[in-house]
Amino acid sequence: MKALLTLTCAGQFMVLLDNTIVGAALPDMQQRLHTGLTGLQWIVDAYVLLVAMLLLSGGVFADRFGRRRVFLTGVMVFTAASVVCSLAPSIGWLIAGRVLQGVGAAALSPASLALLAAAYPAPRRVRAIGLWAGFSGIGLAAGPLAGGILVEAFGWPAIFLVNVPIGAVLLLAGLRVLGESRNPSAPPIDVPGTVLSVAGVGAVTYGLIEGGSRGWTSPVILGSFAAGLVLLAAFVVVEGRASTPMLPLRLFHQRLFTVSNTAMVVVGFALMGSSFFFSQFFVYVQGTSILVAGLRTLPTSLAMVIVSPYAGRFAARYGFRVVAGIGLALAGLGLLALGFVHADTGYGNVWWRLAVVGIGFALTMSPLTGAAIQSVSPQEGGLASGVSSTTRQIGAVLGVAVLGAMVHTRESGGASFESGLNSAFLAAGAVTLACAVFTGLWLTAARTPRAIPGGVPMPRSAARG
Template identity: 35%
Template structure:
């Protein structure tokens, strides 16, 4: 079966429109990439204009990533069974509809619903944009095409805050959604007219039970983390969410372990090289997404930057990432991935510990310093970890392995926003001084630093504004301290558990025959 599938692609003449099609797919993946971060700079503005508290801001950021992480695996199987081009068009259409709904939303709940729809669309777009390439490009060009799509996704994340900031300075907050419309429309048109249809008749059926366990379990976990600071960690509903999430996700793993053709290939986690590279990539995303959640409010509410200025002030981190994108490969070639990944995590930890020393009176210069170090640590940890994890996968498990790796990364980012955002909310509320305020005003001020500044301006109370700044910086410092500890733990795990590069290929080679035999 494997010997006959590539024949048509290699014997058919190259499609003259293939590079135009790739350009449209690159635009679509760029949008998916920067939509993961574009709202971070918009959150303070939306919090002010829509009255969103910290919990609602967390859901605005997390609804997209939670749905994306929960549905990516079953979405890829939908494309295999029903046509990759067809389901890619469906994903782009859902993303387009969600973007329009977000631009027209008038409440935090409306924005959360729109972001959920966009996450559903992105879950179809990300795996299927890769999956359609073999039908368009021959083996000689496929690596270049995949590299361009991967670069588009990676580039989108740092572009998000800059694009979002510029839009907010010139238009209303809904423009961060409308920017998606023309690019996604081009993607839909290109898919319809330029892409060939492809599918896999032997693909397994969609396991609705496993898909439901995955979605509901992850959603319950994130819901409990986000609601705990407001309701209390011992609140019955919060405890039910945590116990329910543990039970559902455990049931998912047990079900997938005995499946003949599992949707979630947990057997890959028995390979130490794949497992610990995946752990490193997941924890890096946990730290990064939590960092990008807390920083914009600090830069805007505390330091007084506008939205575009906030995006520009995040550039030192992106500069470090761009340097490491070129420097990581030679270092890995010389020393192997283990010391480079562990070193990158330690650099990331050092940056977080530096950031945790920030005070309300510090200017931007100190922030730029530790943000630059953050970029270096992120690049040296994430790029080799992703490359090494994918490089150890046997050919017949490349699809399930890459899907599992991307799912773990997105889950790490979603939990990072939820958990670190909840820590920030608790620390801010505990430190904010609302003494002497009317009860209603104190309740509003405690929702977020933006709300506190609004109340302070209304009541002409500079003491409240100063207290809000100090309370927020305290909360941010606690978050950064936790990020640093997480990065150190990850570095130690990688240094102790990740196999040496000289034996990295052995696990993959050892298990490669097993799945092939099982599927015969």
């Protein structure tokens, strides 16, 4: 049991480390690969897009074809893709490697959780999943520091090579330690839904990222938006008619489910979209080294790691609506405050703004996931949790694309990169504050509540906000 817990935690640690370590290396990638902001957006979004669109299918794959097999396959693909990224001679090869990394992560992450859920009996399962989330979450905090050190010493390829020894150990130990398990009654794979979702969101993302450089009214960009809307409309039709859809649309008939996932899109949008620029701000606006920039971005990730374990307890006591609303308000205010930071602003007047952003989002994510799970039957709790993670990732894709397009458009109009960043932070803050109001008004439940993640029973008054 301990070996299984260690392996699954290490696998998820590797995935989450990759989420933040890349941000520290973006300035070095831009210089060495001779790319612009658009290229950096693709480096991030190529990975996040595949994770977002394949995450739900990854869990079904694990249940249907074997959790051990899918986990080890995900580790192998992720590790091999990391090698491709580290050896990439051009931006195109790096983006291709990031796509492969996203495929590997979309298999590895849900399979690791499925292995834990299958191996541990109900009384011990909550503790095991808590350790899995807590230990692997250290990867979020370690990313900026590890990225800064590795890039400063060896250059950006080193941030991907660090995955190779971890992946090799996971493969060798997993082949010896992990036992196979599967769910014979698992639903079939929703291939049409998966393909349409990837293509639809991918087309919209292409338009958002490339629009700044190609022109928003160019035929290619207008065509990509039109194709994306058509594909996403087809996705909705297919999911509504499929017997076993990857995303059951009936879940959105529950207001609590719909509101919580809408808010989760905003969380991904504002958090990932703003953090994409953190290291770039310190390097390009304030003139620090990449290592110092990595250190200076730590308050956000450290605050999230420290505060996140308490968010579920606060929600159990005060309600989803109160805690999520306060969290979104704090995050929005922190982002608005970042919008007024300039080249000559001392770090003593910057770090607390980053910390407020981290605290706010840490208070938000667990209650929103708990609200989504609360709104469905006990048998669909895993699906609801997966949808919540997927909507956050979709928001992340859009955040990097939209806020990056905003910065690019401001620069094209003659504004400085600093002014573009200020506009992006202010926009992210405004959207987050609007979502805080939306959540405060509508994140309510009319049905009898159940326990939220962490095993804490949810009182009726708390579930209703």
